Structure formats: C-alpha cells, structure tokens
Amino acid sequence: MLTATACASDDEGETTSGGVPLVAKGTLTTCTHLPYPPFQFERDGKVVGFDVALIDRVAKELGVKQKIVDTPFENFKTGAFLNSGECDLAAAGMTITDERKKNVDFSVPYFDATQALLATAKSKVTSLAGVKTGKRTLGAQSGTTGESHAKEQGFDPVAFESSDAVLNGLRTGQVDAVVIDYPVVQSWLKDPANAQAFRLGEHIQTGEQYGISVKKGNDKLRAAIDKVIKESRADGGYNRIYEQWIGPLPQDQG
Structure with missing residues (x-):
C-alpha cells in the first residue's frame, strides 16, 4: 500500500477485466482525510485502519493495489476529487446523507x-x-x-x-x-x-451509517465495493477487521 498527498496521477487509467474503470493502472486510488483513527491514520510510515483494511479487500477483488491520497474532508461532500479523476473512491468514516447523495453515489452501509x-x-x-x-x-x-x-x-x-x-x-x-x-x-x-x-x-x-463514495454513475465500482462488504460480513472478515482496529463487536453485530 502506498500513501500520497493530494495530486493528480500521471499514470494512465485502465478498466479491469470485470469492467471497473480505474484512474490509474494497477491501482485503486482512495481519497481519505488523515488522521481519523481508528478508520485511517499513519503508523510507522504507513496508512492503516479499519477503512484501509476494508478497501484493501476491494483492491484484492479487483486484482490491484490500494493507494491512499490525503485530501481535505470538505471535498468529500462535493465529490470534487472523484469528478476530477484524482481518486476512484472516498473512504473516510463518512456518513451517508441525502445532501452528499446529490454529489456522489454511496456503497451499502458498512458501519453503524x-x-x-x-x-x-x-x-x-x-x-x-x-x-x-x-x-x-x-x-x-x-x-x-x-x-x-x-x-x-x-x-x-x-x-x-x-x-x-x-x-x-x-x-x-x-x-x-x-x-x-x-x-x-x-x-x-x-x-x-x-x-x-x-x-x-x-x-x-x-x-x-458510513458508506464508501464513488463518482456519480460509477455503478461498476460501487457494485464491486458492495460485493466485498457483503461477502466480508458473511465470511467473518468484517468481524476480524472490526476487532483489530476498533475493539469488541457490539452484541447485535453479526
């Protein structure tokens, strides 16, 4: 996993074998806002946390590596870095709201x-x-x-x-x-x-409820994220990530 400050990628984009468009070849580029522990923060020179681990699973599903881009939180409301092609998705402990839905598309909820x-x-x-x-x-x-x-x-x-x-x-x-x-x-x-x-x-x-946001109309990537979230909950992966980065599962958690 790589980290970077906010800047446009010089790499040519690609479309995965599953038809998911990416802004940089071989990379799932994630916009976030640091630090926001336990969801994303720096440890020993790497960005880690709950959101990072979850999106690593999405990247693995797509056959690529995740790259983190640190951006101002305000931009997540407008989808600015998604629209400009700097990032594929935004993961930042971000609450799904009707106001934000006007500018971005959200995954299924992944955190209460x-x-x-x-x-x-x-x-x-x-x-x-x-x-x-x-x-x-x-x-x-x-x-x-x-x-x-x-x-x-x-x-x-x-x-x-x-x-x-x-x-x-x-x-x-x-x-x-x-x-x-x-x-x-x-x-x-x-x-x-x-x-x-x-x-x-x-x-x-x-x-x-938190959601992962993508550019409006990017249904292929949103579907891939939804698939990973649902499968992670079913196979126990979500619970392991939760316990690692947040702590004991709530009693009503699967």
Whole structure:
C-alpha cells in the first residue's frame, strides 16, 4: 500500500477485466482525510485502519493495489476529487446523507456510528445540556455530522480541520468538550494520558451509517465495493477487521 498527498496521477487509467474503470493502472486510488483513527491514520510510515483494511479487500477483488491520497474532508461532500479523476473512491468514516447523495453515489452501509461527547475532566461536563448550562465551549471537526448535530442543538462549535486538531483543542484548553464519532473517542481513550485528562460523556444516537463514495454513475465500482462488504460480513472478515482496529463487536453485530 502506498500513501500520497493530494495530486493528480500521471499514470494512465485502465478498466479491469470485470469492467471497473480505474484512474490509474494497477491501482485503486482512495481519497481519505488523515488522521481519523481508528478508520485511517499513519503508523510507522504507513496508512492503516479499519477503512484501509476494508478497501484493501476491494483492491484484492479487483486484482490491484490500494493507494491512499490525503485530501481535505470538505471535498468529500462535493465529490470534487472523484469528478476530477484524482481518486476512484472516498473512504473516510463518512456518513451517508441525502445532501452528499446529490454529489456522489454511496456503497451499502458498512458501519453503524454514533456520536459521543468527550470533555476535559476538570470541566465536569457529561452532556450537551451541561455544556450549555455551564457556559462551556464546544468543538467539532469541520464539515462533519458531529458539527452539524451541534449546530442543530443551538451551538456554534469551534471548528477544527482534523480529528488531531480536535484533540489538541481539548488538550490546550481551546474548548471544554467536543462532539465527534464514538469510535474516534474510543481510539483516543486507549492512551492512558487521554483517559486521565478527559471524560466520556453521553452517547448521541443519530442513526448514522458510513458508506464508501464513488463518482456519480460509477455503478461498476460501487457494485464491486458492495460485493466485498457483503461477502466480508458473511465470511467473518468484517468481524476480524472490526476487532483489530476498533475493539469488541457490539452484541447485535453479526
């Protein structure tokens, strides 16, 4: 697996034997936004994580290798890098929404997600209501459904460009609490220093599901992704990836 910054490929594209068009020969090019553990992040010079492992299976199905391209999260809403031919798909812990469906096509859902409130221990905040009554400062990652939910609840959250910036905002006192995807919080709290400094507050059930996005009309690639997701759930591969990168399976998980 290779990593790269956002730039157009110089390689000539191809169509696989199964009729799937690719922007670069021998490569399934994935747009993502780093870091977003446990879904995609760098470890020992490589990009790894839940999404990466899942898309590796798609690449194997197509007989090619995955290449990661780090891009701004905002572009996933518009499908900009898909439309420009820089990437074949986008995998970034991205929630399927009606607004995003206007610009991209999504795979079948591959992950059921919830939001969570994480606050500094000294703030003693455990809920969004507590943030409001305590006149605390709330943060969220820009362009995410966590930010949207906070705004829907009447907040004007401090917007951070990446999940790393969100965490740093908590550490440095820029904000007292943040709303972000629960699996990300799980990943942070594995660090003993974070577990001591921060407290997990309420879980926010938003009914969100993640999907892999492709360019509008790219039905061949979308079908290949759907096939891998469904087969992975059936053959136990999905569960193994989940346990490796996220943790114990939810009790209602297959």
